[in-house]
Amino acid sequence: MKNSKKWVEKRLKFGWIAIILGVIVSTYGVVSELIIFGVPFDFRFITGLGILLIGVGIGIVVRYRAAAKDETAAKRITNEEQDERTAMIRAKAGNRAYWVSTVLIYTGLMWVSFISNGSLPPMNEDILWYYFAFATVLPFAVYLYNIIHDERSS
Amino acid sequence: MKNNLEALRSKHGLTQQELADRVEVSRQTIISLEGGRYNPSILLAYRLARLFQITIEEIFIYSPEENENEKQ
Numbered sequence: 001m002k003n004s005k006k007w008v009e010k011r012l013k014f015g016w017i018a019i020i021l022g023v024i025v026s027t028y029g030v031v032s033e034l035i036i037f038g039v040p041f042d043f044r045f046i047t048g049l050g051i052l053l054i055g056v057g058i059g060i061v062v063r064y065r066a067a068a069k070d071e072t073a074a075k076r077i078t079n080e081e082q083d084e085r086t087a088m089i090r091a092k093a094g095n096r097a098y099w100v101s102t103v104l105i106y107t108g109l110m111w112v113s114f115i116s117n118g119s120l121p122p123m124n125e126d127i128l129w130y131y132f133a134f135a136t137v138l139p140f141a142v143y144l145y146n147i148i149h150d151e152r153s154s
Numbered sequence: 155m156k157n158n159l160e161a162l163r164s165k166h167g168l169t170q171q172e173l174a175d176r177v178e179v180s181r182q183t184i185i186s187l188e189g190g191r192y193n194p195s196i197l198l199a200y201r202l203a204r205l206f207q208i209t210i211e212e213i214f215i216y217s218p219e220e221n222e223n224e225k226q
Contacts, residue, residue: 076175083180084195151182154191 004078005071012064018057026050089154093146101139108135156215160188162206177201 029047036043067073080086108131114120163173163184170188174181177198186192194202194214203210 072175075178079174079178080180082178083183084198085183085186085192086180154186 004074005068007078008064008067008074011060012068015057015060015064018053018060020057022050022053022055022057024050025053085154089147089150092150093143096146097139097143100142101135104135104138108132155193156190156217157187157213158215159184159202159213162208162213163188166206173205176205 026047027050029043029045029050032046033043064077067077111120111123111131115123163170168176170184171181174184178201179198183192183194183198187194199210199214202213206213
């Protein structure tokens, strides 16, 4: 038998840690923005990261707080999270996303290599940025699509 | 793989959620199993068999032809 309550409490702890870290990071970002001048760096980036952490933490706390108080709910949520079918679907989706990611990274590497040896003309930084953004978003989209598809079909 | 899970569950008066709770999986997994869209792990098959106090073969019906069709 799984110790569901302990598992849920552990997740809840992660949530609180994310919130506390988020508050520290975003506070540091805001304070730095107010007192540090003349640095070629935008501190709003740090503030944004902190806000993201707070958001993730709140999401985790909201999901697990009720379950931490109720043994049946804790057991149910643990069963859902550790469900073998869900794990299989996630693994399959992850594998497909990994291959998409590998192809994109390899293509990018070849592209940059050909530029450096003069086989291709120099690349605009904007194009490189868009390519990296595409290479980041596409595997994630493939992962989500496969999860939704397999959840419906299996 | 075909199975008698739905009939066995009804015979024991269990809902899909109750069965899911007993064998520690999600309700969606029970729905997929009953629909024959998902083949369980050996551990889950044993848990189901132990719960209903029968053998795995009495729940799941293996047919090689169906398996061959899946491969094609």
